[in-house]
Amino acid sequence: MRAYIRPLIIFLCALIPLASWCHTVSLPHDTTEKATDSPPDIASMTSLLKDFAAGKDARIGIAVIINGRDTVSVNGHRDFPMLSVYKFPQAIAVADYCVRHGISSADTVAVGHEEILADTWSPMRDRYGIRDLRLPLSELLAYSLQQSDNNACDILFRLIGGPQAADSLMNTLGFDNIVMASTEEEMHGDTYLCYQNRSTPLAMARLFDRLYRQGMRSESAMHETIATMMIQCATGLNRLPAPMAGTNAMIGHKTGTGARNSQGRIIGINDAGYVFLPDGRNGYSIAVFIADSAYDMAATEQLIAEISTIVFNILNRRDSL
Numbered sequence: 001m002r003a004y005i006r007p008l009i010i011f012l013c014a015l016i017p018l019a020s021w022c023h024t025v026s027l028p029h030d031t032t033e034k035a036t037d038s039p040p041d042i043a044s045m046t047s048l049l050k051d052f053a054a055g056k057d058a059r060i061g062i063a064v065i066i067n068g069r070d071t072v073s074v075n076g077h078r079d080f081p082m083l084s085v086y087k088f089p090q091a092i093a094v095a096d097y098c099v100r101h102g103i104s105s106a107d108t109v110a111v112g113h114e115e116i117l118a119d120t121w122s123p124m125r126d127r128y129g130i131r132d133l134r135l136p137l138s139e140l141l142a143y144s145l146q147q148s149d150n151n152a153c154d155i156l157f158r159l160i161g162g163p164q165a166a167d168s169l170m171n172t173l174g175f176d177n178i179v180m181a182s183t184e185e186e187m188h189g190d191t192y193l194c195y196q197n198r199s200t201p202l203a204m205a206r207l208f209d210r211l212y213r214q215g216m217r218s219e220s221a222m223h224e225t226i227a228t229m230m231i232q233c234a235t236g237l238n239r240l241p242a243p244m245a246g247t248n249a250m251i252g253h254k255t256g257t258g259a260r261n262s263q264g265r266i267i268g269i270n271d272a273g274y275v276f277l278p279d280g281r282n283g284y285s286i287a288v289f290i291a292d293s294a295y296d297m298a299a300t301e302q303l304i305a306e307i308s309t310i311v312f313n314i315l316n317r318r319d320s321l
Helices: 008-015 018-022 042-053 083-101 123-128 138-148 150-160 163-172 184-189 189-193 201-212 220-230 297-319
Strands: 059-066 070-074 106-109 133-136 250-257 265-277 283-293
Touching: 042 059, 042 070, 042 163, 059 201, 059 297, 070 201, 083 138, 083 150, 083 220, 083 250, 083 265, 106 138, 106 250, 123 138, 123 150, 123 250, 133 138, 138 150, 138 220, 150 163, 150 250, 184 189, 189 250, 189 265, 201 220, 201 250, 201 265, 201 283, 220 250, 265 297, 283 297
Parallel strands: none
Antiparallel strands: 059 070, 059 283, 106 133, 250 265, 265 283
16 A cells, blocks of 8 residues: 655656567576675674664564575564565466466456545556556556556456465465455555555565576566566665665565554555675575654655665675675
């Protein structure tokens, strides 16, 4: 669920053609075999991240998995509301459903006018209006993953059988700490349902590691499309991608942004993804969840950027040795 007032950065995605997912992106493969033997400074990173999170007026969860071997965690086993980050595991469930039913990303999905809600974040509605239409599955995925469209998300849930279908797949894949229970429409009606759609930072980092490093993206054309879409999206540049500006690093990621709860705190500001370091051989998955923040959106996003900077600087410096 996204906040009603969006940061201006979200509009960058409006500048990206929805068909941009099909452009060629060269993603490194087999990074485990090619990874450097130079060990990361795990102790230093852990200490810096713990010190940074301490004393903040928010719940902060961090997980970093480096080349699939070394793991750094701060509150990594605790539950946090995923918010729109859950559109990533949902997309994995969509890919699984389509593979099993012989559906391609070019196939179209019927969308009823009643599914296009007026009072939610929806660039799709802004483009097409409220009417019956048919859209390619690839376009619905692009709206959901690249622009965090809530209507597109719920249409995809309807296609696969609801949040419970995605939750069941997560359990089957061994990600029982990723819990999907409510649609965007349901969360819009009761913001506390945002806390039901939850994950631990470690579980989300593991899922990104599975997609980008362990080869899940090669399981089908749909999985590859999902991986490419998240790399090409321009939202959240002031969160995890912030320290990578001006480098050859690449990140595939999904953000999540919540409204304020009844205590006046932001339910959550999140970002999770996989980083390919500039050498193309090494990488890491990272999940940063910030819940119940007493700060405003810009300050909370800055916390994510500073956490990402700590991790990136340590691993990029090690990578260049």
